Amino acid sequence: MNAYLTRTWPSALLAGRAGVQPAAAGAIRSVLGPGLCTAIGGMPAERSARQMAAAYSVCVLGQEIVPMTLGQAVSEHHRLLA
Structure with a gap:
């Protein structure tokens, strides 16, 4: 299980970003994401x-996360899994 790649959280963030317009009625003002993958996934x-x-x-x-080398990509991967 991976909270970074889970479609729910990035989708909610993007929807919140697009909907943050204070003057708009019904605009998204906040997004709550309580510990994805921690219950059933055991993360x-x-x-x-x-x-x-x-x-x-x-x-x-x-x-942007743009690794310039394979070593940088592997390092970022391990950072997210640590």
Whole structure:
């Protein structure tokens, strides 16, 4: 199980980003994502939080994870799984 790749969290973040317009009626003002993968999936809360934060950085803040080498890609993979 992977909280970063789960479709629910990035989709909710993108929907929230698109819907954050204070003047619009019914705009999404906040998104709650309580510990994805921690219950049924048994993922440790710290790992889930790290993966959800990485998804937030990519989906909402627009930060790209672009590894320049295979070593960097493997390092990022291990960081998300730690």
